[in-house]
Amino acid sequence: MAQSRQRSRLPRNLVIGLLVLIVLYSLAGFLLLPWWLKRALPDQLEQRMGWQADVGDISSNPFALSVEALNLSAEDSDKVKVVGFDRLYINLNFFDLIQGIVGFEAVEIDEPFIRLDLLEDYNVNFARDFREDKNSNREDKNSKPADDQAPLSLYVRQFTVNGGELLFRDFTQPEMAEFRITPLDLTLSDFATWQRDDRSSDYHLQAALGSQTVEWQGNLSVTPLYSSGNLAISGVDHKTLRHFLAPYLPYDLRGGKVTVRSDYEVQADDSLYLSTSNGRLSVDDLAVAPDTQSEQPKLTTASIAIDDIGFDLNARELRLGQISVEKPDIVLARNKAGDIDWIASLGAFSKDSEKKEPEALDSAGAGRPLRWSLEGIRVSDGNVRWQDQQPDSPADLTLEQLSLTTGKINSTMDDPVSYQLQTALGTGGKFSLNGQVTPQPFTLEAAIAGSGILLAAFEPYLQESANLAVASGTLALDGNLNLDSQQDPLTGTFSGTAEVSGLNLKLPDSREPLVSWQTLRLAPIEYNVNPARLEISTVTFSQPAINLVRNTNSVYNVEQIIRRSEAVGNATQPKKDASEDAQFIFRIGQLMVEKGELDYTDRTLDPAFTTTLDQLNGTVTGLSNISPQQGKVSVKGRMGRGASVEFDGTIGTLGTEETSDLKLTMKDLSLPVLSPYFGRYLGYGVDSGKLALNLDYKITGSRIDASNQIVMDRLELGRAIASKQAVDAPVKLGLALLRNSAGVIEVNLPISGDMGSPDFSVGQVVMRAFVNLLAKAATSPFSVLGSIAELAGLSGEELGQVNFEPGKIKLAPGEAEKLAALADALLDRPDLLLNIRGGVAPSADGLVLLRNQLAAGQNGKLSEQDWEKARKAYLAGERALAPEALNNLANARASELEEMLRNTHKVPADQLFMLDPSRDAKLSDDGKVINGFTLDIR
Numbered sequence: 054m055a056q057s058r059q060r061s062r063l064p065r066n067l068v069i070g071l072l073v074l075i076v077l078y079s080l081a082g083f084l085l086l087p088w089w090l091k092r093a094l095p096d097q098l099e100q101r102m103g104w105q106a107d108v109g110d111i112s113s114n115p116f117a118l119s120v121e122a123l124n125l126s127a128e129d130s131d132k133v134k135v136v137g138f139d140r141l142y143i144n145l146n147f148f149d150l151i152q153g154i155v156g157f158e159a160v161e162i163d164e165p166f167i168r169l170d171l172l173e174d175y176n177v178n179f180a181r182d183f184r185e186d187k188n189s190n191r192e193d194k195n196s197k198p199a200d201d202q203a204p205l206s207l208y209v210r211q212f213t214v215n216g217g218e219l220l221f222r223d224f225t226q227p228e229m230a231e232f233r234i235t236p237l238d239l240t241l242s243d244f245a246t247w248q249r250d251d252r253s254s255d256y257h258l259q260a261a262l263g264s265q266t267v268e269w270q271g272n273l274s275v276t277p278l279y280s281s282g283n284l285a286i287s288g289v290d291h292k293t294l295r296h297f298l299a300p301y302l303p304y305d306l307r308g309g310k311v312t313v314r315s316d317y318e319v320q321a322d323d324s325l326y327l328s329t330s331n332g333r334l335s336v337d338d339l340a341v342a343p344d345t346q347s348e349q350p351k352l353t354t355a356s357i358a359i360d361d362i363g364f365d366l367n368a369r370e371l372r373l374g375q376i377s378v379e380k381p382d383i384v385l386a387r388n389k390a391g392d393i394d395w396i397a398s399l400g401a402f403s404k405d406s407e408k409k410e411p412e413a414l415d416s417a418g419a420g421r422p423l424r425w426s427l428e429g430i431r432v433s434d435g436n437v438r439w440q441d442q443q444p445d446s447p448a449d450l451t452l453e454q455l456s457l458t459t460g461k462i463n464s465t466m467d468d469p470v471s472y473q474l475q476t477a478l479g480t481g482g483k484f485s486l487n488g489q490v491t492p493q494p495f496t497l498e499a500a501i502a503g504s505g506i507l508l509a510a511f512e513p514y515l516q517e518s519a520n521l522a523v524a525s526g527t528l529a530l531d532g533n534l535n536l537d538s539q540q541d542p543l544t545g546t547f548s549g550t551a552e553v554s555g556l557n558l559k560l561p562d563s564r565e566p567l568v569s570w571q572t573l574r575l576a577p578i579e580y581n582v583n584p585a586r587l588e589i590s591t592v593t594f595s596q597p598a599i600n601l602v603r604n605t606n607s608v609y610n611v612e613q614i615i616r617r618s619e620a621v622g623n624a625t626q627p628k629k630d631a632s633e634d635a636q637f638i639f640r641i642g643q644l645m646v647e648k649g650e651l652d653y654t655d656r657t658l659d660p661a662f663t664t665t666l667d668q669l670n671g672t673v674t675g676l677s678n679i680s681p682q683q684g685k686v687s688v689k690g691r692m693g694r695g696a697s698v699e700f701d702g703t704i705g706t707l708g709t710e711e712t713s714d715l716k717l718t719m720k721d722l723s724l725p726v727l728s729p730y731f732g733r734y735l736g737y738g739v740d741s742g743k744l745a746l747n748l749d750y751k752i753t754g755s756r757i758d759a760s761n762q763i764v765m766d767r768l769e770l771g772r773a774i775a776s777k778q779a780v781d782a783p784v785k786l787g788l789a790l791l792r793n794s795a796g797v798i799e800v801n802l803p804i805s806g807d808m809g810s811p812d813f814s815v816g817q818v819v820m821r822a823f824v825n826l827l828a829k830a831a832t833s834p835f836s837v838l839g840s841i842a843e844l845a846g847l848s849g850e851e852l853g854q855v856n857f858e859p860g861k862i863k864l865a866p867g868e869a870e871k872l873a874a875l876a877d878a879l880l881d882r883p884d885l886l887l888n889i890r891g892g893v894a895p896s897a898d899g900l901v902l903l904r905n906q907l908a909a910g911q912n913g914k915l916s917e918q919d920w921e922k923a924r925k926a927y928l929a930g931e932r933a934l935a936p937e938a939l940n941n942l943a944n945a946r947a948s949e950l951e952e953m954l955r956n957t958h959k960v961p962a963d964q965l966f967m968l969d970p971s972r973d974a975k976l977s978d979d980g981k982v983i984n985g986f987t988l989d990i991r
Contacts, residue, residue, distance in 0.1 A: 082115020118145035139164035156208040165217040212241040278321040303402030307350040308340030332362030343394040355380035371425040381435040432457040444513035451479030466492035482506030495538040526556035550576035571596035587639040641676040658729035682706040696722035717748040736779030738771035755809035761802040787830030789884040856981035860901025876958030886989040891947030892974030943970030
């Protein structure tokens with residue numbers, strides 16, 4: 054019976070014991086564990102991290118194996134919140150536990166908060182605050198890890214983070230930057246730390262920094278580590294990029310949003326495997342400035358996109374699809390010192406980087422090189438603006454509507470890459486390049502075409518070397534360029550045509566035209582880079598016009614084209630040896646001039662001289678600087694609207710000592726046109742007449758030898774003109790001496806000199822020679838008359854005088870021929886007047902007259918003794934002739950000369966004039982009495 058009772062109590066006791074255990078388990082689970090956790094958790098955070106933590110509430114369910122904590126908040130030593138959450142829920146899996154697996158049915162975190170600080174030394178706040186347990190550390194040092202110790206088996210069926218917030222603060226920059234990532238949502242399902250062949254865990258992460266988002270999803274295995282999925286980072290703005298890229302970016306990022314998407318696969322076992330595919334990178338509304346001082350961004354794009362991005366780490370291969378750039382707009386500026394803003398910023402950044410990281414080496418370069426390939430580049434609707442402050446007049450050029458497409462490019466850089474480039478200049482005109490280029494070794498094939506390019510846009514660069522302003526003009530070109538660097542030096546050719554239309558050049562600040570033409574066409578052009586050779590088959594000038602002006606300061610307008618500093622520099626530099634330029638070869642097959650015109654104005658004269666050389670048509674052939682080369686020139690035109698002009702001859706090899714023989718012929722130029730020059734140099738204007746020229750110039754190097762045959766028909770001087778430069782001589786007499794009976798003046802003025810001398814001018818030398826000839830004619834008329842009268846054996850001095858026998862009116866032997874020659878000259882020049890001055894020499898003539906008188910008184914029987922006595926008395930002044938004796942002899946001689954010229958030689962009486970006799974005539978070397986003539990003009 055007792056035994057029966059004892060047996061009946063055992064179940065009850067077991068039940069009671071079980072109930073007691075359940076109650077104790079419940080008390081421990083529902084009450085003790087939360088109480089302990091609520092106190093232990095803050096204590097551990099303070100001990101381990103030095104944080105002050107507070108937990109709102111902790112509850113647990115021992116039967117569900119779950120723990121829930123609410124409102125955790127922890128502050129660091131600075132009293133700033135560092136971590137926290139609204140709710141943490143953990144649910145263990147009982148069946149996993151009994152199998153030795155730390156299994157979680159669910160782990161949920163609601164509204165977690167983490168503040169992550171990147172400190173100045175690039176440490177993080179968590180590592181800084183962590184405090185090591187010395188006892189635990191000592192045990193860890195004394196203990197030896199077991200090589201075959203199995204890793205902890207951990208399984209999480211569902212891990213969830215809802216509405217998290219990550220506050221990232223960066224103290225590594227001069228100014229602290231703060232980034233608040235919220236919400237931060239993460240789901241991880243079916244996660245295990247051991248190898249499973251049949252399945253893997255899935256994850257999905259979503260995070261946002263304002264409008265910037267990250268989405269990462271895929272699957273994950275830990276043993277071995279394997280993951281595949283896709284990552285999308287969207288809308289990362291320029292402020293975020295600028296902060297993180299500042300140490301690596303030399304420019305100032307002002308705008309833009311970046312989006313990156315890619316599929317990936319990664320595995321880490323014995324080696325690391327990583328590959329990406331289907332990647333895309335896009336940048337919208339990019340705005341960049343070359344430096345922080347720029348007020349506005351100087352590089353903007355509507356969008357940049359790279360498609361089909363793929364990367365294989367093991368193969369070290371990067372694959373890029375096409376790079377597309379929409380509406381790029383870039384401004385490049387060069388300052389006075391010649392620095393381009395983008396390049397200057399890059400250079401300064403590189404120097405700073407070298408100072409900061411002097412020992413930085415690219416160790417990865419020792420491995421296999423990275424291979425890459427690019428499907429091509431496409432740029433559309435671009436603008437490039439070039440602002441150049443270096444020229445005296447700043448340049449501002451813009452390329453608009455720029456489009457560029459290229460073919461495939463790869464890292465070997467040895468395959469030809471096709472390209473097409475089209476653009477328009479903002480000032481007018483279009484330009485295109487098409488062809489292919491091989492980067493290494495460099496070769497280029499380009500079809501170049503341009504039309505309507507306004508040259509005025511390039512005026513600042515023209516003014517760097519020439520003082521010129523471009524009023525109008527367009528450039529067109531069409532050709533093919535080929536370059537090849539496979540050999541040293543670079544070789545290449547250009548073949549094509551070029552045309553400049555409607556050109557109008559002026560001097561700055563001047564309204565007067567200087568040089569213009571309708572068209573200048575060069576076709577075809579053949580240029581060889583090395584050796585340098587330029588060949589142009591035909592150069593055609595259509596309606597070229599030059600306005601040549603000599604200003605009041607005697608400076609020609611064309612001289613003002615050369616900048617003064619350059620002129621001085623060129624004058625001081627030593628002359629080059631001709632052999633230095635021998636390597637450059639050029640040839641022009643034919644230069645054609647159509648309807649050319651040259652206007653010349655000389656403002657140094659009063660009134661100003663103006664004339665026009667127009668209707669110029671002709672050719673110049675065979676121009677070259679390589680011997681042997683014989684060029685030919687044949688150009689015709691007119692001058693002064695009436696005179697005909699012909700210019701022809703041969704041209705030797707340019708730049709050598711070969712002789713050029715050039716001839717200029719002009720007929721029927723109206724002399725009154727030249728009246729201002731006659732007024733300056735002769736003191737008279739021109740009333741009428743015509744001019745003809747026959748010029749023959751031989752030029753050898755800089756040496757010139759010229760014959761200037763000048764013919765003036767019926768030249769009539771006009772009114773007198775006051776001029777300080779006029780010759781001080783009776784020019785009318787000189788002209789009358791030069792003028793023949795037909796009213797023609799024909800002279801030859803040979804000149805020679807060195808054209809390289811700055812003081813040498815062909816025009817001035819010819820004019821000076823002509824003026825000197827007139828002065829000589831006026832001051833030594835018989836010398837000029839003798840030279841032009843072609844007197845055989847007679848000098849000009851002999852022609853201006855005749856000799857008489859002493860005491861007689863009989864000419865000395867040979868003197869009659871002088872009168873004949875003089876008469877011919879007078880008859881050929883009816884404007885000349887001959888002044889006859891009879892003369893006597895008192896001693897020579899007086900003695901003869903005295904002896905004749907004594908002999909006649911003594912019937913011809915005058916003794917020598919008587920004559921010697923009378924001669925001495927006459928010479929001593931003790932005896933004299935009749936007062937009229939010598940005067941009558943002088944008059945008789947003059948009358949004799951006048952009668953011989955009038956009657957014997959038929960000189961008109963109105964050309965002959967008797968002058969007052971001379972009583973002190975000179976004697977010739979042979980004792981004859983000299984009677985002289987003078988010339989005058991009507």
